[in-house]
Structures are given as structure tokens and as C-alpha cells.
Amino acid sequence: MSFMPHGKHLIAGEWIGTEQVFQSEPAYGDAHPFSVGTPELIDQAVQAAEEAFWRYSQTSRAERAAFLNAIADEIENRAEAIISIGNQESGLPEARLKGECGRTTGQLRLFSSLILAGDYLDRRHDEALPDRQPLPRPDLRMMQRPIGPVAVFGASNFPLAFSTAGGDTASALAAGCPVVVKGHGAHPGTSEIVAEAILSAIEKCGLAKGVFSLVQGGNRAVGQALVQHPLIKAVGFTGSLGGGRALFDLCAQRSEPIPFFGELGSVNPMFMLPEAISARGTALGQGWAASLSLGAGQFCTNPGIAVVVAGSEAEAFIEAARFSLSECGAQVMLTDGIAAAYNAGAEKMGLEKGVDNLLTSTFYSREAKPFLFKVAAKDWLENHSLSEEVFGPLGLVVVANDVEEMYRVARSLDGQLTATIHMEDGDTALARRLLPVLERKAGRVLANGFPTGVEVCDSMVHGGPYPASTNFGATSVGTMAIRRFLRPVCYQDIPVELLPQDLAEV
Numbered sequence: 005m006s007f008m009p010h011g012k013h014l015i016a017g018e019w020i021g022t023e024q025v026f027q028s029e030p031a032y033g034d035a036h037p038f039s040v041g042t043p044e045l046i047d048q049a050v051q052a053a054e055e056a057f058w059r060y061s062q063t064s065r066a067e068r069a070a071f072l073n074a075i076a077d078e079i080e081n082r083a084e085a086i087i088s089i090g091n092q093e094s095g096l097p098e099a100r101l102k103g104e105c106g107r108t109t110g111q112l113r114l115f116s117s118l119i120l121a122g123d124y125l126d127r128r129h130d131e132a133l134p135d136r137q138p139l140p141r142p143d144l145r146m147m148q149r150p151i152g153p154v155a156v157f158g159a160s161n162f163p164l165a166f167s168t169a170g171g172d173t174a175s176a177l178a179a180g181c182p183v184v185v186k187g188h189g190a191h192p193g194t195s196e197i198v199a200e201a202i203l204s205a206i207e208k209c210g211l212a213k214g215v216f217s218l219v220q221g222g223n224r225a226v227g228q229a230l231v232q233h234p235l236i237k238a239v240g241f242t243g244s245l246g247g248g249r250a251l252f253d254l255c256a257q258r259s260e261p262i263p264f265f266g267e268l269g270s271v272n273p274m275f276m277l278p279e280a281i282s283a284r285g286t287a288l289g290q291g292w293a294a295s296l297s298l299g300a301g302q303f304c305t306n307p308g309i310a311v312v313v314a315g316s317e318a319e320a321f322i323e324a325a326r327f328s329l330s331e332c333g334a335q336v337m338l339t340d341g342i343a344a345a346y347n348a349g350a351e352k353m354g355l356e357k358g359v360d361n362l363l364t365s366t367f368y369s370r371e372a373k374p375f376l377f378k379v380a381a382k383d384w385l386e387n388h389s390l391s392e393e394v395f396g397p398l399g400l401v402v403v404a405n406d407v408e409e410m411y412r413v414a415r416s417l418d419g420q421l422t423a424t425i426h427m428e429d430g431d432t433a434l435a436r437r438l439l440p441v442l443e444r445k446a447g448r449v450l451a452n453g454f455p456t457g458v459e460v461c462d463s464m465v466h467g468g469p470y471p472a473s474t475n476f477g478a479t480s481v482g483t484m485a486i487r488r489f490l491r492p493v494c495y496q497d498i499p500v501e502l503l504p505q506d507l508a509e510v
């Protein structure tokens with residue numbers, strides 16, 4: 005089934021075109037024209053979201069759960085066309101997009117179950133103590149309430165699961181917040197067809213059309229107007245450190261500052277402890293290469309750095325990784341710009357002091373191949389740029405002289421989404437020393453695994469200290485993501501008949 009995009013924005017149920025257009029840049033197939041977004045369209049979308057909020061925030065959990073399930077159904081009805089255009093635009097293989105489509109509908113249904121269960125409301129009740137001395141206690145009840153219209157920036161690397169109907173949108177809608185999405189220019193047609201699915205669900209569920217809008221990009225002013233709009237109450241973002249930081253600063257500079265939940269960069273270091281390297285260095289090298297090159301390395305949790313202690317066993321690990329990476333074929337990257345940034349980042353790393361080029365490659369246009377570099381921990385510690393993310397299948401081995409130097413590398417890390425320890429029983433003492441350091445640095449700490457698979461569940465944390473994210477108390481994956489779009493309200497001595505239904509039951 006093919007899908008021919010019309011190229012318009014979805015503003016509160018209306019498909020609206022603008023005179024100025026930009027062309028999509030698909031990896032395969034024909035480019036299509038898309039209307040360029042404008043600050044005026046953002047204003048219309050946000051005003052409609054604010055109007056919709058008054059009713060949507062008062063809907064029952066059952067109504068919102070049905071809505072989330074309806075969106076999942078509507079996406080499934082269009083799955084073939086969604087995957088086809090997603091593949092053309094992003095170059096991601098159809099099998100990967102099929103999995104991502106399932107993850108997207110799974111997330112929507114997970115949030116549906118979550119709100120039906122009701123625990124996320126964190127309801128509390130301190131009953132009145134009228135006879136308490138010296139002062140009586142009032143009746144106090146607390147519950148989490150939705151915050152208002154939420155802005156979501158679609159991510160380039162997850163056209164479905166982190167974009168139009170992705171985790172940010174699903175969690176905000178579950179909380180009771182209308183959403184305005186700024187579509188990512190890398191996959192505008194995919195955004196359009198998913199927006200069509202959401203609109204269909206809105207109509208079937210009889211909700212206000214302002215609950216969801218999609219404004220396509222093509223102009224930086226669109227994203228800036230969105231985060232600066234006075235009626236927007238929070239922002240969900242996945243993307244680059246530079247772009248995220250610019251938008252975060254705009255949020256902080258508003259007369260009413262708002263939270264910016266930015267999921268930015270991370271190199272996801274792995275600490276290969278000596279006994280593990282000795283027992284299974286070759287297998288670890290092969291495993292690392294597979295994780296590093298998955299999806300052309302375009303995962304937020306891509307393990308870009310492996311830290312080893314110098315020795316012949318470490319060399320066997322490095323050689324296994326190098327050989328496996330050298331066998332990887334070229335993979336299409338998400339956009340020409342991302343491919344160019346990858347190439348430039350790899351070239352720059354290869355020229356840094358003390359860096360050995362173990363595997364270099366040249367590639368054509370958007371087709372990336374892996375790079376592998378090696379540097380002594382001493383040089384790595386002196387050069388902060390070596391700890392910055394190069395988005396793509398690029399690995400850097402940091403070779404420490406001894407475990408003390410490995411520990412110093414851990415202590416010097418910036419905030420990360422993940423940090424991994426590979427260990428055997430004989431490494432336990434060193435692992436016990438590293439863990440308090442790594443838990444301070446990362447949102448998720450792993451043993452004997454690779455961080456690229458991110459489970460969508462209750463315990464998942466996909467966030468971390470800056471610059472991994474702009475808000476260390478939050479996660480953008482898993483059920484806890486809903487907390488970003490809620491705030492606690494205390495109701496003191498409010499008559500039961502006036503309380504929100506959910507709180508009256510407590």
C-alpha cells in the first residue's frame with residue numbers, strides 16, 4: 005500500500021497548506037513538497053490545544069485509555085503504508101520499522117493500561133483532625149493533574165516511536181495534556197500519515213480536535229515559536245546537544261520558564277573489566293561491534309566508548325571488534341546532514357592527539373561504514389572532545405594502564421544515558437568500586453549486556469545527568485515518562501462533591 009503525502013499541516017482537525025514549501029529528502033524514491041511551518045500556525049495550534057485542555061483534562065481515565073487504544077488501532081490499520089513511507093524517508097530497513105511500529109502501538113496501549121490502573125495519580129489523603137491540639141488539621145487530599153498543552157519535537161532516529169505518536173505524545177495524552185508536534189524534516193510524510201491516524205482516533209472518540217496538531221518544519225522559527233508560546237507548559241525533545249541546548253535556553257528565558265525534557269547526547273561507555281576480557285574478549289569484541297553498528301549507530305544508547313586495561317587480552321578484544329566492524333556493509337543514514345556530521349566527526353577524531361586509526365572508511369553520500377579508534381586513557385583524560393558523541397557507528401577504545409586509571413576515566417565522565425560493566429566473578433571488587441561512580445553518571449547501569457535495546461516498561465530510565473538529558477529526574481521511555489506532564493495539586497477542605505472523580509474515591 006503506498007501513501008502519497010499532501011504535504012499539509014494538521015491544525016486542530018484541519019489540514020492547512022502554506023505557500024512556501026520544502027522538499028523531503030528521502031533515501032529512496034521520490035521527494036515530495038511539504039508546506040513550511042510558520043509561527044502563526046503554531047499559535048493557532050497552541051490556542052486550540054489550550055481550548056481543548058479544559059475538556060480533555062477533565063475526561064475520565066477510561067475515555068483517555070480508549071483514545072490511546074484507538075490511536076494504536078488506527079496506526080495498525082495504516083501500518084503497511086506507514087512502514088513503506090518511513091523506509092523511503094529514513095532509509096531504515098522495513099524490518100526495523102515494523103518493530104518500531106509495534107513498539108509505538110505497544111507504548112500507546114501500555115499508557116492506556118497505566119492510566120486505567122490509576123497508581124500514576126499517586127493519590128494521598130490526610131483526613132481532617134478537628135480535635136487536634138493545639139490546632140485542628142484540615143482535610144488534605146493530593147493527586148497528580150495534567151499541566152496543559154505540551155510541545156513535542158519528533159526525533160530523526162525514531163520516525164515512529166519517538167515522533168508524532170511516540171512516547172512523548174503518548175505519555176502527554178495519557179496524562180490529559182493536548183499535544184502540538186513539530187515534525188522532523190527527515191520524515192515529514194511519515195509524520196503526516198501518523199497524524200492522520202491520530203485525527204481519525206480523535207473523531208471516533210468524539211474528542212476536541214485541538215487535542216492534537218502537527219506543524220511541519222522547514223524553518224527554525226517554528227520550533228522557536230513553539231517553545232516560546234506562552235500557553236505551552238512543557239516540551240519533549242530528542243535530538244542533538246546543540247539544538248536541544250538552544251531550545252532549552254529559550255524555555256529558561258521565557259517570562260514563565262517551563263520544563264524542557266531534552267534527551268540529548270551520550271557516548272554510553274562500557275567498562276571491560278580484566279577478568280571478563282580475559283575470559284571472553286573475542287566474544288565481547290564481536291558483541292560490541294554488533295551493538296555499535298546496529299541501525300548505522302544511530303541510537304541514543306549506542307555504546308561509543310569501550311574502556312580496557314592494557315594487555316594482550318585487551319588487544320584480542322580490540323582485534324575482534326575491528327574485524328567484525330570491518331565486515332559490516334555500508335548502511336544508509338537518516339539524512340544527508342547526519343551522514344555529513346558523522347563523516348566530519350570521524351575525520352576530526354582521527355586527527356586528535358594520541359588517537360590511533362584502527363579502522364577508517366570512506367563512504368558515499370548517506371551510506372555510512374564503521375570507524376574504530378584507540379587512545380591511551382592519559383590522552384583521553386586531557387582532551388574533553390574525545391568524550392563527545394559522534395552520532396553513527398564509531399567506536400573509541402580507551403586503554404588504561406591499570407584499574408586505577410580505569411577508575412579515573414569513570415570519575416571524569418559527563419552525564420550518560422547508560423553505563424555498562426562487563427565482568428566475571430573475579431571482577432566483583434572492581435565492579436563494586438565502579439558502580440557508585442557509574443550510578444552517579446548514568447540513568448541506566450548495565451552488567452554484561454549492550455545498551456542498545458531499551459525495554460519499554462515500568463522500571464526503565466531513559467535519561468540521565470546533563471548532557472544526556474536536560475532533566476535528570478525524568479525518563480522519556482517507560483511508564484514513568486508520564487510524570488513529566490503532571491503536577492501535584494493539594495485539595496484542602498474541598499467538599500467531596502467538588503473534587504475530581506478520581507480523588508473523591510480515595
Ligand code: NAP
Pocket residue numbers: 157158159160161186187188189221222223224225227228242243244245246247248250251267268269270303304305341342345346394395
Ligand atoms: P537536531 O538538529 O537537534 O534537530 C532536532 C529538532 O530540533 C528538529 O526539529 C530541529 O528543527 C529542531 N532544532 C534544532 N536546533 C534548533 C534551533 N536552534 N532552533 C529551533 N529548532 C531547532 O537533531 P537531528 O536533526 O535529529 O540530528 C542531528 C544530530 O542530532 C545528529 O547528528 C546527532 O548528533 C544528534 N542526534 C542525537 C540523538 C540522540 O539520541 N542522542 C538522536 C537523534 C539525533 P530543524 O529540522 O528545523 O532543524
